[in-house]
Amino acid sequence: MVTLAGACSFPVQGEFMGRELPLPPERTRTILVIYNHGFTSETAGTYRPQLPPILQTLARRNPDVVVFSQVRNTSRLDAVHHMSYIEAAIEHFHRQQGIPLGNIVLAGQSCGGWGSLQAAAYSYPQIGGVVAFAPTCHGRLPHSTQTRMRRLQEIEQLARRARFPGLIFLYEGDSYYDVDDWAGFHKASGLPADGVHIVRLGRDAVLRVCARCTLDSHGVVWDRQFDAAYYESEVQPLVERVRERIRAAAGPR
Known part of the structure; x- marks a missing residue:
């Protein structure tokens, strides 16, 4: 694991998983995925x-994709800090490494997914895309009325x-959120059909792709059956859309 940079109080730490960034002339044609893990106080700092x-699978199937697994190791993180760490990584790779914002895809699980969505929505709307698995950073259910209202807002x-x-x-049976919290997302967004796509897995679908998720669906993404079921139909098409936009921006060669 390496420390690539520090932005204010938020260092950029992690590791390239597989291939690293190519030489600078090739970086405008490279897709960079920045992945962020979830967070619990029990495993903080480790x-x-x-x-x-x-x-x-994404990295293996696409030779123009580089994946950086970022870590946020500190004893305590408030919800807003996840976004700040991710923003620091975006800033480093964009400003220091020459990766265009439209070439960067943010991916994350739980608090990492929530922070990725926030960073893209509030600070970097030009980002290439976001893949969020079980995005939340509001603690385990049941939530207080105040917490649920804040989350809905x-x-x-x-x-x-x-x-x-x-x-x-989103997964039914997740111990950290209610999938119905997202019911009004598209109505509020006014996004076109090719905007943010929500993939909602009911309990039967969860158990088909994660046999160990009988008590809690939160970790579905770590099962290889989930990969087999949803990579080809959901993740690869998003990568293709990012790639098409990069080619369109570059113009004829």
């Missing part, structure tokens, strides 16, 4: 770079600001 199988604000292509995976 995270190591890793990727869920569906993102391993934050989801509505995300919807109104989202101007990037993206995928949001």
Whole structure:
């Protein structure tokens, strides 16, 4: 694991998973995926770079894709800090490494997914795309009335600001959120059909792709059956859309 840069109090730490960034002349044609893990107080400060199988497949199948697994190792993180760490990584790769914003895809699980959505919606709307698995950063259910109302308001604000292509995976039976919290997302967003796509897995679908998720669906993304079921139909098409936009921006060669 390496520290690439520090932006204010938010260092950029992590590891390239597989191939690293190419030489500078090739970077304008490279897709960079920045993956961020979830977060619990029990494992705070001990995270190591890793990727869920569906993102391993993404890197393996696409030779123009580089994946950086970012870690946020500190004893405490407030919800807003996840976004700040991710913003620091975007800034580093864009300003210091020459990756265009439209070539960057943010991906994340739980708090990492929530922070990725926030960073794209509030700070970097030009981002290439977002893939969020079980995005939330509001603690385990049951939520207080105040927390649920705050979450609903934050989801509505995300919807109104989202101007990037993206995928949001939600699972029924997740111990950290209610999938119905996202019911009004598209109505609030006014996004076109090729905007943010929500993939909602009911309990039967969850158990088909994650046999160990009988008590809690939150970790579905770590099962290889989830990769087999949803990579080809959902993730690869998003990568193709990002690639097409990069080629269109570059013009004829």
